[in-house]
Amino acid sequence: MCPAETYVKGLGKPDCREHTDEQQRFCGIARFSAILSYICGLKFQALASKFSKETYLYWYELMLLLRRFEEKTGQLYGMQKIRGFCHLYIGQEAIAAGCMTATNPDDKFITAYRDHALAIAKGMTAKSCMAELYGKATGCSKGKGGSMHFFGLKENFFGGHGIVGAQIGTGAGLAFAEKYKGTQNVVLCFFGDGAARQGMLHETFNMAMLWDLPVVFICENNHYAMGTSVSRTSKTLDIYKLADAYEMPSDSVDGMSPEEVHNAVLRSVNRAREKGGPTLLEIKTYRYKGHSMSDPQKYRTKEELEEYKEKDPIEHTLRILQRDFQVTDAEVETIQNRVKAEVEESVQFAEDSPWPSDDELLKDVYIQEDYPFIID
Ligand SMILES: Cc1ncc(C[n+]2csc(CCOP(=O)(O)OP(=O)(O)O)c2C)c(N)n1
Ligand SMILES: [Mg+2]
Numbered sequence: 001m002c003p004a005e006t007y008v009k010g011l012g013k014p015d016c017r018e019h020t021d022e023q024q025r026f027c028g029i030a031r032f033s034a035i036l037s038y039i040c041g042l043k044f045q046a047l048a049s050k051f052s053k054e055t056y057l058y059w060y061e062l063m064l065l066l067r068r069f070e071e072k073t074g075q076l077y078g079m080q081k082i083r084g085f086c087h088l089y090i091g092q093e094a095i096a097a098g099c100m101t102a103t104n105p106d107d108k109f110i111t112a113y114r115d116h117a118l119a120i121a122k123g124m125t126a127k128s129c130m131a132e133l134y135g136k137a138t139g140c141s142k143g144k145g146g147s148m149h150f151f152g153l154k155e156n157f158f159g160g161h162g163i164v165g166a167q168i169g170t171g172a173g174l175a176f177a178e179k180y181k182g183t184q185n186v187v188l189c190f191f192g193d194g195a196a197r198q199g200m201l202h203e204t205f206n207m208a209m210l211w212d213l214p215v216v217f218i219c220e221n222n223h224y225a226m227g228t229s230v231s232r233t234s235k236t237l238d239i240y241k242l243a244d245a246y247e248m249p250s251d252s253v254d255g256m257s258p259e260e261v262h263n264a265v266l267r268s269v270n271r272a273r274e275k276g277g278p279t280l281l282e283i284k285t286y287r288y289k290g291h292s293m294s295d296p297q298k299y300r301t302k303e304e305l306e307e308y309k310e311k312d313p314i315e316h317t318l319r320i321l322q323r324d325f326q327v328t329d330a331e332v333e334t335i336q337n338r339v340k341a342e343v344e345e346s347v348q349f350a351e352d353s354p355w356p357s358d359d360e361l362l363k364d365v366y367i368q369e370d371y372p373f374i375i376d
Pocket of ligand 1: 114162163164165191192193194195196222224225226291
């Protein structure tokens with residue numbers, strides 16, 4: 001029995017140390033039945049109007065883990081265990097869930113600073129992410145990146161970027177590399193509604209279309225760029241229409257629905273794999289928390305927030321599991337306990353980990369020996 005199968009069948013957590021590198025790569029994410037499907041060769045990635053129990057179980061456990069991890073992050077920030085910038089994804093989890101079931105482990109993700117959830121979804125361990133938030137040496141960026149700069153080469157997660165919109169160009173560059181190497185891989189390049197107003201988007205869309213790059217541009221429209229609403233930044237409120245100027249296919253998607261996200265992303269990914277080039281998806285979502293940890297949120301009403309919470313994707317998924325698949329309270333509790341334990345273990349790991357040593361300071365820094373410094 002493969003390690004993921006052992007786990008999903010409730011026979012215990014697979015011990016990654018017993019397995020080969022390749023298996024280990026999956027073990028990090030083996031808690032999920034999607035990976036079970038992937039490893040065992042079951043067909044998971046189909047366009048669907050109805051989804052299987054396994055899919056909903058996967059979405060539920062993944063989204064719950066992302067939510068609980070970030071709730072804990074918020075608490076730890078308040079306790080000053082975590083410092084610096086910190087942007088939570090809470091409310092936007094259905095996007096991560098739908099993107100995961102529509103892609104392969106070899107596909108690449110790149111995003112902005114609101115990066116914790118997509119990194120964990122992509123298979124980075126909660127431990128390595130929590131340690132990074134703490135600034136510890138065992139963190140995914142060796143404790144030198146912090147909240148905004150998660151990175152996981154093995155998991156094909158290319159950051160974590162603090163400059164608004166910068167990753168749009170870098171994402172297209174990753175896609176160029178895949179095309180150049182002749183792989184079947186696709187890049188999912190995430191950015192916010194605020195980033196959509198950057199010039200970088202237009203330069204990148206132009207070249208990505210010209211070169212038919214295998215990239216899906218995913219605008220996570222959570223309606224605000226810091227405290228500025230979409231309607232205060234442009235006359236073009238439908239961001240997906242920006243693609244029209246470049247004859248790029250595009251779509252508007254309900255980001256509170258993992259089902260809709262899955263189908264839209266899968267259609268786009270399939271197009272890219274079949275050499276059909278890029279797609280822009282505007283996925284309409286909502287963040288329940290402030291922009292970062294110091295945001296009084298005066299720019300929105302409580303009613304608006306409540307309206308979105310009514311459509312909470314985790315609650316929605318749980319209702320379907322209970323109503324359509326007769327998942328019992330005991331099964332739900334098992335998942336909840338597993339998630340709780342994983343988050344607690346991640347905190348303990350971060351607490352127990354060492355700080356980076358002083359000689360790490362000048363490592364992993366890009367330098368060019370013959371750079372023409374101005375010395376006058
Ligand atoms: C080039 C640049 N300009 C300004 C900032 C400051 N800034 C940080 S986040 C942000 C808002 C971006 O909003 P959006 O793209 O909608 O992403 P969200 O935070 O909603 O996920 C701004 C203006 C920055 N980091 N980089
Ligand atoms: Mg935004």
